[in-house]
Amino acid sequence: MSRINIELPGLELKNPIMPASGCFGFGREYAQLYDLSKLGAIMIKATTVETRAGNPTPRVAETAAGMLNAIGLQNPGIDKVMNEELKFLESYDVPIIANVAGTETADYVEVARRISTAQNVKALELNISCPNVKHGGIQFGTDAETARELVAAVKAVSQVPVYVKLSPNVTSIVDIAKAVEAGGADGITMINTLVGMRLHEKTGKPVIANGTGGLSGPAVKPVAIRMVYEVYKAVNIPIIGMGGVTCAQDVIDFMSVGASAVAVGTANFVDHFVCPNIIDELPAKLDELGVQHISEIIGRSHR
């Protein structure tokens, strides 16, 4: 009997660990390094209707215990993602969570309708929180009513459960969480990156060509933990937590505040084997905590 399997709407996870969207491409690169079937799930890179070229470079800048990025949702468009990338991933025994992005509601609906029919796509992750595109993205994630309407529109066409990725760049993340729950979301993934800026020492100008970028990495973990803590109390749908996870203890922390599963983002760039390593470390962590199954620690901070 596995001690680390988790069941969520649409998802039977061998373990609660998955690479976060945008940090793992469509899996091809990491597949050179280890067997992707080991992962609980894979959150693939955001997919839009059309091909997106992304932002000018520099697109990344390192910061204290973190990094900024402004990639700009670069992706080959839904046709190629379905015909090539998802096909490639079919050779692995791993559920795919498809990150869906767009400029307007119709784009989200179109991508969701089509990508949710892919055989290995077991859930959608609605990206209403990308801070790096001029239109769409975060616009949908910062107003509760707009978010609710978008979720409802996508729910109406999706063949699989819909998770919504929340932005931390809001006054009250709880309000947005409640709104997407009311819109019919099956789950929440959180948090996306925090909007930030780094300056060039000599010129005083932003390092990133886009000006601002999304902050990720260990620096954001306390913010993410606090937000999951608050949202868990306010909603009745499951949460996939993320933000600065680098080790098994971080996973325990996110699950303690209420996450049912945990995504790993920036850490994949630093230790390319971080996901399988964390998965291997989890049983020992459970022993330390005197817990038989990992699901027992979900929400323990609140008890």
Next chain:
Amino acid sequence: MIRQEKMTVVAQAQIATNIFELTLQGQLVQDMTPGQFVHVKVSDSFEPLLRRPISIANVDKEKSEFTMIYRAEGRGTQILSTNREGQLVDVLGPIGNGFPVEAVSPGQTALLVGGGIGVPPLHELSKQLNARGVKTIHVLGFQSEDVCFYEKEFSALGDTYYATVDGSKGTKGFVTTVFDEVKPEFDVFYSCGPLPMLRALEQYYPEKEGYLSFEERMGCGIGACFACVCNTTDAVEKDYVKVCSDGPVFPKGVVAL
């Protein structure tokens, strides 16, 4: 194959102002080709967080050792420069597609053009070209004499000319100033250095076959994060290339300069 390995420091020395030469030993050396790079974690802590892409200057497969030459300019490379013999360094590599040594035939001549910290990968390339019976001419550009390195090493492999911005070594000016003066005769060029230099080189020898190595800020280093994307010219089908996994070396005319 890309591997992640704790490699052992064999030697570290400062060889010019802020320029360090670090030799590491480990298994991943066996897969290295000239022009590839490694992605180095300089510290076990979160500060600095990301790996540093560094080029490969010399490979010794018999000893399972390779050498990198880097400028200790930022915090990360400064930390790297404190590593001493026997210590372990976390290396991911070898990464990317290097210089095609077979693009030039034995008996032919290759022009190797380097700028600043773009010079190191040309050393291993020159070694391998010479081993194949290719004659090499080196044109190396630096800011000033105090940051020049590997003069003996390059001279031993072929004619070597220098350009410095302040004129403290070789010709005052840029590598193109050396081309004007020396008028080197060659069949194929290979280059690594700053973008303006690569651009000038492409324009100077429009009729020649050539290969350019690019540099860009990187995240993952293996092609997953889309940080190091470059636009391509109309001559190629793809809209973009990733410097880390499609490059860092591209035939001239692929990347839009």
